[in-house]
Amino acid sequence: MTKYLTLIFKNLLRTKRRTILTILSIAVSLFIFSVLVSLPTFANQMLADTTSSVRIICRTKMGLAYPLPVAYSPKLPRFPMSLPLLRS
Numbered sequence: 001m002t003k004y005l006t007l008i009f010k011n012l013l014r015t016k017r018r019t020i021l022t023i024l025s026i027a028v029s030l031f032i033f034s035v036l037v038s039l040p041t042f043a044n045q046m047l048a049d050t051t052s053s054v055r056i057i058c059r060t061k062m063g064l065a066y067p068l069p070v071a072y073s074p075k076l077p078r079f080p081m082s083l084p085l086l087r088s
Helices: 002-014 016-052 080-087
Strands: none
Touching (some): 002 016
């Protein structure tokens, strides 16, 4: 076994450029693989976080930063998800 290890290390040290390029290519491929494996988990977590919050958006011609019109307040209790929002 030690005979093979000494042979391996001698060949690795003989061509340093090829050894460095091989190590870098393996490191880059492992990094890309780990990113691609973890991407679906990260995307599912982000989608679960955004869908868990209930939001009511009222858009007008003037922009998004305007309150909900008073005429909508009688219509809101019909939606079951709006009851906790109306109580607070």
